[in-house]
Structure formats: C-alpha cells, structure tokens
Amino acid sequence: MKEEQSDIDVNDLFVELKFLQYFMPKENIGPVEILNFLKRHDCFPNACIAYRVLLTIPMTVALAERSFSKLKLLKSYMRTTMTQQRLNDLAQ
Incomplete structure (x- = not known):
C-alpha cells in the first residue's frame, strides 16, 4: 500500500502545540503575531507550517x-x- 506524504507530522505537531502554550506570551495575540514568534524562535517547525497554512486559507x-x-x-x-x-x- 502506498504511503501518503505530509509536510507535518501530526504527533509532533500535537506535542509542539502543547509546549507552545507554555512558551507564548500571556497576553492575547493574533495568529500573525504567533507566526512571527514561531519564526523568531525556530524550534516549532510543524506549528510554523500549520500557522502558515492557517493564514493562507481564506476564511470565507x-x-x-x-x-x-x-x-x-x-x-x-x-x-x-x-x-x-x-x-x-x-x-x-
């Protein structure tokens, strides 16, 4: 059976998002600021990809x-x- 390729490892993304909760600033910030934070720290690659996809998909x-x-x-x-x-x- 042919394996599907993915840019994101789902299990790693889950772990990254859990850890990201503790590293993020406590004030409310939007998704663009979160993406900028992820790019600056360069230690959450799956979360960075997920946020880039989130920000490119039209909402309506x-x-x-x-x-x-x-x-x-x-x-x-x-x-x-x-x-x-x-x-x-x-x-x-």
Missing part, C-alpha cells in the same frame, strides 16, 4: 461569490450593449 468564499455576481452583471451589460453582428462573430 464571499469574495469569490461577489466576483461571480459582478461577472454576471458585466456579461449581461456586454450582451445588451453589443450589436447582433458582434455577438454572432464572438459566438463563432
């Missing part, structure tokens, strides 16, 4: 949905302002 898809809504409006506008000849030429 509203932006993409909004883009498609605008695209629909733009296409409707283009269709209504085009002459029939141009529309036929584009369809071919």
Whole structure:
C-alpha cells in the first residue's frame, strides 16, 4: 500500500502545540503575531507550517461569490450593449 506524504507530522505537531502554550506570551495575540514568534524562535517547525497554512486559507468564499455576481452583471451589460453582428462573430 502506498504511503501518503505530509509536510507535518501530526504527533509532533500535537506535542509542539502543547509546549507552545507554555512558551507564548500571556497576553492575547493574533495568529500573525504567533507566526512571527514561531519564526523568531525556530524550534516549532510543524506549528510554523500549520500557522502558515492557517493564514493562507481564506476564511470565507464571499469574495469569490461577489466576483461571480459582478461577472454576471458585466456579461449581461456586454450582451445588451453589443450589436447582433458582434455577438454572432464572438459566438463563432
């Protein structure tokens, strides 16, 4: 059976996150500050990778949905302002 490769060792990540609780400053800080802390100390490689992934994943898809809504409006506008000849030429 083929083994799957991963950038993160799950067991090591769990241990790193447990230890990280004791090393982090006690005040509330956001994920970007945590990532900067991890980069400065360079001793939690799996946690650093996990936070980089966390910070690159979009939290919502509203932006993409909004883009498609605008695209629909733009296409409707283009269709209504085009002459029939141009529309036929584009369809071919």
